[in-house]
Amino acid sequence: MTSTWVSVIAMLLAFVSGDEMLPCASVQTSSSVVVLGSPVTATCVIRDGCPLARGQAVHIEWHLGQRLVPSSPAANDSRTSMVVIPSFNDTMAYLTCCVQASPCQIVGGVAIRAGYPPAVPQNLRCQTNLTFPSTLTCRWDPGQKETHLRTNYTLHTEIRDSQENHTYELSAGVHHYTIPRKDFSFYLEMTISVKAVNELGEVSSEPVILEPLRSAKFDPPKILKVQAGLKKYGCLGVSWSLSQQQTWVTISSLNLEVRLKSADSNQWSEPVIPMTRVMLKRPVEVCRLLHGTEYYAQIRVRYQQSPWSEWSSRQSGVTLEKAPTGRLDSWMKVSGDHKQKHLKVHLFWKPSKQFRANSQNVSYIVSLQRLRGERRQVCFSLGHYCSFQLPTGAKKVFLFAMNAAGKSNPTEVPVFQQKAGTVISDVTVLPRDDTTLLVQWTSLASPGLTGYVVEWRPLLKSDPSLLRFEITDRNQSGLVITGNFEPYQPYGISVYPRFKDGIGPPKTVNAYSRQKAPSIVPKIWVKKTWHSYIELSWDEIPLGQRNGIVQNYKIFYWDEEGHIEIVNADLEKRKITLKELNAMSLYEAFMMVSTEGGSLNGSTINFKIEPFDAVAVVVMIVIPCGVGLSLLIIITVMTCFSNHKRLKVRFWPMIPDPANSSIKRWTSESMQDIPAFSDFEEPNPIYLSHLSFLDLPKKLDKNDDVHWLHRGSEDTSDLGESICGSPLSPSYSGTNSDSVPYATVIFSGPYTSQSANQPHVYLRSESTQPLLEMEEVFSHKSYQNMPTDGMTTAQCFFGPSQDDGPEERADAGILWGDFPFLQALTFNEAQID
């Protein structure tokens, strides 16, 4: 290829160097721009002076690009060649003429372009912009067919009334133009067209005739006010205006569209409400609206068939109120026995599909009707819940809705009885999304079943007003309930069977709209161990931290060697027993709690099975101890039965009754029932018939010893006599036929200061003189305990019960005479003092 071009250049240079500046050949074609696929004809004429043809016949070839094109020499002229390309299918190609030499020398060429005539511009549309600076912008589509040729567009406008014509040349590839304000009139019709031109032809679009203002897109209008007219029930008047910059448009043929939506709705009403030929600055009125309802309104505007403006900003207004209409759906839950005087009633209600509150502020009244027909209001509520006591006499409950305009007709709520018997056998809840749950249930065939009540409430909130319900008919076995279900929060969903005359027991399940892993895992602890077993236990996860329905409690544990075991715990028991544990190994364990939404692992604990065999302990120690204890109890019981009286005396000591006893009996009979002090050995009190008290001085001098010894030598033998011979003992006879042992009690301090825990010293007397012989003369006296001032030595006073204290003191000597034994104690005390 390179060598070919070099040859051509050399030849041409030679031709030029011959001082002939003419080209060696001339190439002519029928058209340098043709319609794609059309024939092309070309002629190549070699000049006489061309060195390639000088003195010889030439052979001419044609090339279209790289391809050789068959050609034929012209008749009678070998220096002229003509080529015909029947179908030129390239968008652009070079046709060259070549003189056959070695190599073939190109002597001329021509570029040929092919394409199509311009397509008719389509969809010419123009829109006026009224915002300063006002303009008129026109757009069009160039057509689908590719022309392969440069196409220029011109926009032509003609205003016939003012005889103005304008042409706007556009850059290639631009298919829109904005006409300045000076070139159009708002109210004059103008004809607009687009002309497309390329090398194969020109074509104009269909002209568009328009009045610029009628093609204007207005700014969003303004709503000045939305309000209900006086006594215009169900109607709202919308005051409006065009935007501030467009208030000059005072034409009367504006069209308006209004759309409304109630305040609690998310969607605008469809279709929009058309208002044709509205009057500027006059409110438009929209009717057939709900009473007492807040609506948001938006408007848009256009002039005749011009494009609609964008929607205005919204404004709200409230229609006039009317009394509520329609009935309420209710759900009454009665608790308590019908035998009681009052029943506790929880009444829930909600608007039925037919109910119209006709107000933004509606309240509810619940009243009872007694048997006599009188009604009594029991509730006034702004919500949808009420709790009250239902007297047994009340047979009907009525529910009213009330607003500022009046009160609705009553909705009668039947008081159903609670019925027994299982009807709902199973309830399942499937979450659909965050706001809906699918509740399905199966029920047993039950006569009289009229339908079901599905109720749901958040379990972590105790407010009863949060309870919601739906009433279904008997053919339904499922219901999609909708509400603001919070994710990860438990809801209790109950399905109640509904009968003609009552409500059956519900089936209740817990459900979540969305679940995740629990917030906590309960701490596990070792409850007990035995042999190779260990029992682990844990607390229940608080409901608020479960975040879903617990699927399983899984315990992972492993020993020191890393042998991992996994066990699933019973969901209800909250404990598990790990078996076949190695007593010598330290174990680690943790719990994993799973819900449908995920799992959470708890902290790890360590435990070890002690080698001490607890079972052996039980067998070797506890059982013998038990057997021994049992034998001891049996023996004790038998002993007690055999010595019933002794046992009785030991535990319930007999208190002698002075009124029904004598000193002899007391000493010989009653005293034997008094238990002896076991702290020290003492003579059997049965044999103690005479007693005297001697105070031992803490520090005895020799004289005292002597005196004491003297007195002892003197009195010891006469001790009994000194008492018994006392004139205070008139009944003493001084004779005694029986030998009675004597004893003297020696205290280490004054008698009155003797403490109970100080042991006394008994001095046994060898006297055999009887002490008492006249006990039988004692009259029976009652006794009484009496605190006596100044008589600390005698806590017990014997004497007639009717006697007063002072008199008793005066007669003490006589009384002591009746009790010589005690008198001796008193006497000795006086001596000590």
Added chain:
Amino acid sequence: FSPLTVIAIPCCYMASFVRSAPLPELPGVNRTLVEDPGFQELVERSHSLIQKVLLSIPEAHKSCIHTETLQLNSAENAKLVVMAANIGIPSAPVLKVVSDNFTLETCLSRMSEGIQLHRALLSAVLPRLDKKDRVNELLADTRDLLVQIHKMQKMVQGESAVQPTPPALNLRLPGEYEVQVATHLTLVQLQSFGQDMVRSLRIFYRPSSQLHLKELYNAHLVKQ
């Protein structure tokens, strides 16, 4: 006769009628012609356009006048009477209440003259202004207004009605200050003349086509 007198005391300010009031029996007015829907449409369009001019004047004034002492609706404008004469600003035609002595044809003719005058004044100062957009918009609006008035004239006078030629002006604008004053006085005078036009057009404006046009649509809202 001072042009500012015309500005200050519009000749036909008394003609401010309530839009919706029935057309009074006005001398010099062909009632049948005026109540023709075509004529009413022209009146309506003219009214709209002159309103647009009136709305545009404050913005145009703001964009063109940089002298603080030259304010629209200012009493200081009374001090510019001599300047107006020196520059050569003609006073606007006087619009009066249509009567036997001031017929509808005369009124329309005065309107046309007045608009042409102010278009000529705006065109004269336009080359000397830095910002021309607002004035160009005013020129286009007054041009459209002129077309509507001419159409009304044709309806009143027939095809023989001749559109008046623009007045020949020879404004003396030797310096920037004169340009500012001339532009200011033109806008002030156009504002006053436009307000007179609004009052005059209201006399002819018969909103019969607007009466009871409000079509109440009973919306079939979905009761919720």
